[in-house]
Amino acid sequence: MSWRVVHITRIDQLSLHLNSLKVKRGDDELKIPLSDIFSVVIEDLSCKITSRLIIELVNHNILVMFCGPKHLPEAQLMPMSGHHGQHKRIMRQLEWDEEKKGRLWKTIISQKIFNQSRVLDRLNVEQDRINRLLMLASEVEDHDTKNTEAQAARLYFHSVFDDSYQRSDDSIVENAALNYGYAVVNAAVARTISAKGLLPSVGVHHKGERNPFNLASDFIEPFRPVVDAFVMGNPPEEFLTKSYRLQLINLLHCKVLINGKMQTVIRAIDIFIGSVIDYFDENWAVEKIHLPNTHKLQFHEL
Known part of the structure; x- marks a missing residue:
């Protein structure tokens, strides 16, 4: 590989x-x-x-x-063609069941929030806040109809930054670092989606008309805390230096726990997306989907 x-x-x-x-x-x-x-x-x-x-x-x-x-x-x-059975796989993707999509999105967001709780634990944030995140992870509903993801995000980011922090503020250097890291991981997810013959513009939850990578926007979610853990634990100074950007790029080589083994983010993305395809095509139970776990996150040394 x-x-x-x-x-x-x-x-x-x-x-x-x-x-x-x-x-x-x-x-x-x-x-x-x-x-x-x-x-x-x-x-x-x-x-x-x-x-x-x-x-x-x-x-x-x-x-x-x-x-x-x-x-x-x-x-x-991005390639114009990829997987040898691309047409067949796309046709199946377009017929993915809405109820199964809802259960999948619940599972993705629950794992994302759980992974966020592991980041707070890694940063020695008070246990009460971690417990509240874990409670939110357990309360996510199909399709996340109550927008528990947003509730968790407010608690999560305000547990690390102060209450005035705005994730949308481009003048904050930590946001620039997060955006860079997310963009790298999102591109890796999009690459794997195309390699497996899926249509990246058709998402499970995201439906942005101008977003050509809605499916990548879905599948990146449980991996975002990998970037968060690095940036929050090693915040940049006044700007993103070349050395710091290289460390963000190399987050693709750090290791997460997935399917009982420690794997690089690159490999974990492949395993996760492959299991999602089996969930829909082979009628797997949602519990069988292989999700990344940041509990034992290991950063790659340059």
Whole structure:
């Protein structure tokens, strides 16, 4: 399974050499086998990239993210085709049962809130707040009709930041860090969705008309606390340095507990989405879905 995450900055050109990504800067060259690469994050706005390389990156189902002037991911490269049984899988996806969607969304949000409680525990937040989150996790209903997710979010973020904190305030450097980390994980989820032949624009819960990745917006939820745990435990200073951004990108390599084993986030995303497909296609019970658990979260060392 591919595992390398390649971060591109201050590079002259990216091109293809045999079955490798060739990175060129001045007279220096580096070659990385495409089979080793999970994703490429391009932050250099002046870097040249050949069309031949783009085609091969797509053919190898490598996640490619392009960042803007503020270093935040702005776009990603997605293949026109992916899974060998894509048409059949999409047709099944369009027929996913609404009741099963409701139960799935309840399960996803319950696990997200539970994972948030593990983050608070990791940060030594008072037990009363953790217990209140656990209570909310147990109260989520099908389709989250009472919007328990939002109630939990207010308690969660105000347990770490002060009561004046606004998640939507772009001037707060912690929000910039969270947004960067979420964007990286969301892109990895979207890549896996496409690789498995699903239609990323058709969500289980999210239905944004202008969101081409509604399904990724659904499936990222239980993974968000991975980003939260890093940012809240290691807050950035005045701005996002290159070193800090690299650590956010490498959250894809940290390990979570899933299906009884510690797995990288990259692998956990694949396991989770595969189990969701089985839940719908093989009529699995919702309890059999493999969800990431941040109880024993292990960060990847650079």
